[in-house]
Amino acid sequence: MTIEWMAFITVFVAALVSAAVVVSLYSLGIRFLAIPARPVRGADGSVAPNGPSRDDENDDVDAVGRPQWATVAANICFVLSACCVLVGIFLIVPGLHFW
Template sequence: MIDWGAFLVVALVSLVSAGLLVSVYACGLRLLAIDARPAVATVGAYACFVLCALGALFGIYLIVPALHGG
């Protein structure tokens, strides 16, 4: 039997998290595309990329049971 409530939660969380990661990555790219950008824009861009990498690694951590003892 399918637990439709859990299915809906997983679908919504994956949709929102994917959209959020893509948006943060796009912000990082936008910050790098500024002509004669200040140092703070470069730091912000790399911070966006690190945030995306951490989000992707957390998703892998949740998917692979051997990583969290599940």
């Protein structure tokens, strides 16, 4: 019995790249959700804080101040990440192949 090293390397590289893509898309989506609102500038040019200061005990992220483009980009990243996972499951499970 011989090992087909080229096939082994192909599967290894494909698994490594696909894992990196899924993790990168998901982490980019989380990063987009963490974008804060722009600070409000006063008439004199000073920057006012946008809301109360954050506390360790009450550390919830509020979606009110996040820009809408960041929320849309995060959702796109999450959907693409889920699609990559579903395609991977489809390729692994032979019962899903209808032809």
